[in-house]
Amino acid sequence: MKLLQTTSLTKKFGNHTAVNNISLTINQGEMVALLGPNGAGKSTTINMLIGVLQPTSGEIIFGEKATNINDYRSEIGVVFQNSVLDEKLTVKDNMMLRAKMYSRPVIVQSLIEKFELESIWKQPYGSLSGGQRRRVDIARALISSPKLLFLDEPSTGLDIQTRTKIWEILDQLRKETGLTIIFTTHYLEESENADYVYIVDQGKVIAEDTVWGLQKKYTKNILQLTYTNGTSQTMTIDNKDDAIKILSEKGPLISDFEYRPGTMDDVFMNLTGKEIR
């Protein structure tokens, strides 16, 4: 079921078109990545979807028919690139202030547990590490039990353990609650968690599909064989089943092999001719 749709969404800043005719379809329960280099138009797109920016043209439809942000604001949670929390207030005060704004059953206790906030609960937000802040930011955005969570570069600047941890929690939440997530990233490997990926460059969607679909369309899997007589051979193949077939056929003649499936890095490189970072 479609939860959010845009048709020909466009944003111009003066003569500069930051977002150029972007059409997205986000289905309920999906995790969707907007992937693209710096300046591609990811944040501008998100800012239009959450009502921070007014589109120059195009339409946004939430659910069956809501087209005005005021009609769906209560259904979304947002984690901005730069936190909106009060640095001087404790984690508890930041969270409880937000909780008071919502009449829905408050789920603060379960968020404290999920995001492991007990040990920092009474600490001022401003004294937290980058990873701790991000956990609080996301927990706060979930207080209203939104149907759809927007995460604008949720893991930029975080170490790999913290990034992994945050994605684990979000994955668990999706399984438990059916939460829909739209996130932006320039970490290609993170887009591999997504159910569907839009690759954006210079304001346009230049490719969209599942991760598998993108890899199939825009990359090749490489199988490299080293033979017992010292020679080697590199071939491109469609899938790993073909690799297994070739390996079993040539088995006795092979001394070593390497199989490298196409990655999102290859997808991006093949589409844009450049690396993302």
Ligand SMILES: Nc1ncnc2c1ncn2[C@@H]1O[C@H](COP(=O)(O)OP(=O)(O)OP(=O)(O)O)[C@@H](O)[C@H]1O
């Ligand atoms: N308020 C603004 N006024 C003028 N130009 C803007 C404004 N906001 C964004 N832009 C321009 O629009 C383009 C898209 O910016 P945007 O922030 O959406 O990119 P992004 O993909 O989110 O990049 P990053 O990954 O660096 O956050 C950029 O060229 C940017 O300079």
